[in-house]
Amino acid sequence: MEDDELYRALQHHLDRMPVAYPATESGVEIRILKQLFTPDEARLALCLSALPETSGTIHRRVRGEMSVEQLREALDRMADKGSIQKLPGRNGPRYGKAPLVLGMYEAQVNRLTPELERDVRAYFDEAFGREMLGPRTPQMRTVPVHKSIPVVHATARYDDIRRFVEASPGPFAAIPCVCRQGRALTGQPCRQTSEPHNCLMFGVAAAMMTQKGIARPVSKGEMLGFLEQADRQGLVLQPQNTADPLFVCCCCGCCCGVLTTAKKLPKPAEFFQSDFLAMVDAGKCQICGTCTTRCQMDAIAADDGPPMVLEERCIGCGLCVTSCPSEAMSLRTKERRPPPPNDMRELYTTMFKERFGPLGAAAALAGHLVGRKV
Ligand code: SF4
Ligand code: SF4
Ligand code: SF4
Incomplete structure (x- = not known):
């Protein structure tokens, strides 16, 4: 496979995860992959599943090209580079493909380059940001201080x-x-x-x-x-x-x-899971402006009078509450407060179902149980 074809195949492969990895017009997603995977590593990543597996299971897909030991060494090197995930398991470590966020990008801590950073931020703006924020069940929630x-x-x-x-x-x-x-x-x-x-x-x-x-x-x-x-x-x-x-x-x-x-979106609160919203008691407000500068989401509008919370922007972090000198700001709980998934496995299963439907998720799980790549 030619290099361009190889990295495009890897983009498609990574796109079939709970957090997508979409193609763009600029091709920035391919530039990112070329910085994270050598051609040999890209070929190996194509053999990995979204659900982590042992090196023995993965070896059935690369048999003839390398021994299990060589495979394990190669996978360990890729996990050290942060381009794939490696989790502990009862029968030895399990390896799987990783999403860009939370995954490959975070794993670049202490070795990030300006080039990769610029490409990742450009990708956020062009296409990946929508996918990262898109899932109904997000990977992170916001909790109040x-x-x-x-x-x-x-x-x-x-x-x-x-x-x-x-x-x-x-x-x-x-x-x-x-x-x-x-x-x-x-x-x-x-x-x-x-x-x-x-x-x-x-x-x-x-x-x-x-x-x-x-x-x-x-x-x-x-x-x-x-x-x-x-x-x-x-x-x-x-x-x-x-x-x-x-x-x-x-x-x-x-x-x-x-x-x-x-x-950058008009209604960012729609993309966050949070149980709280801020509210102002105008009668107590000293109009000091502290809450407006503290808010990281531009969710507080203020002219000359007491501020107003823009609910479509408020993610319930509580930073405006702890800095208000007159206790005019407070949090209220939302009426609808869906509990989060119990653990990481349930979180990604839920995201999988939301992206591929219950049948798609069931087929993927059944395939995983018989050693098929997902
Ligand atoms: S998500 Fe927040 S704390 Fe985590 S790496 Fe990004 S800015 Fe830092
Ligand atoms: S809780 Fe306060 S600081 Fe946090 S997003 Fe809402 S208005 Fe802004
Ligand atoms: S920090 Fe409190 S007192 Fe100051 S403007 Fe905001 S609500 Fe009013």
């Missing part, structure tokens, strides 16, 4: 990350934020924070990232300190969209790929 949570309602543990950390047995770890690294590389350093470690990991994810040498292990106390710092610095908390999240990102409206892409 602890002090902004209304006390009159019982709040689910996944909606109160501080409480979640307090109850978690750990381990915990912090990794540098790739979105901010990318912005800094292209001359646009973060306006909200100079803290590099803003992706906080829990449990198996923390252990895995620490073992890879990407994450720094941290104590529960440090973890709580990071969350307090995020509130002080005006960062939006975005955990994995599960009842038992493996990570929480502390994001800003100037660097985060998700927030910057969503902000």
Whole structure:
């Protein structure tokens, strides 16, 4: 297969995942793939499934070209480069293709190049942003900063990350934020924070990232300190969209790929899973303007009088609440609060069903069980 044909085949292969990898007119998606995969690696990635498998299962597709051992070494090299996923399993590690976000892009932390960063941001704008924000069940949800949570309602543990950390047995770890690294590389350093470690990991994810040498292990106390710092610095908390999240990102409206892409849309709130909305008590407002500058989503409109929350833009992060000097801002819970999937497996199964329909998802799962590539 010629190189152009090979990378186009890989684009089609990656496009058949819960988070799509669409073609563009500019061809930026192919430029990205050429930076992440050598031609040999692209050929191997074509043999991988969306549902991770053991090297033994994958070897049936490349038999004759290499031994199982050579295959495992090649897959490990690709996993180290962050171009495929590798998960621990009972019968040894399992390997699978990875989406661009959350996946290949985040794995470029500490080795991102300005060229890749520019191409990824251009791809967000041209086509990928729509796909990343498109799924009805998103990969991340937005939760309020602890002090902004209304006390009159019982709040689910996944909606109160501080409480979640307090109850978690750990381990915990912090990794540098790739979105901010990318912005800094292209001359646009973060306006909200100079803290590099803003992706906080829990449990198996923390252990895995620490073992890879990407994450720094941290104590529960440090973890709580990071969350307090995020509130002080005006960062939006975005955990994995599960009842038992493996990570929480502390994001800003100037660097985060998700927030910057969503902000360009007229009704960004439609694309976020959040149980809360901000509201103003005009009678208490001192018209100081703090909430408007704190809001990362341009969701607060203000002329001369008290501000107004634009509900179609508000993602319920609570940053306007914790900074209001007169308690005029508060959060209210939404009437409809669908619970998140229980864990990562349920999250991706749900996304798979939403993208390919129940029959498509069932066929993929049945194929996976008999070792067919999905
Ligand atoms: S999602 Fe947020 S914290 Fe995570 S890498 Fe992007 S900006 Fe950083
Ligand atoms: S108005 Fe802005 S700062 Fe306040 S909760 Fe909504 S998105 Fe967050
Ligand atoms: S921060 Fe509070 S007091 Fe200041 S403008 Fe906003 S609502 Fe009013």
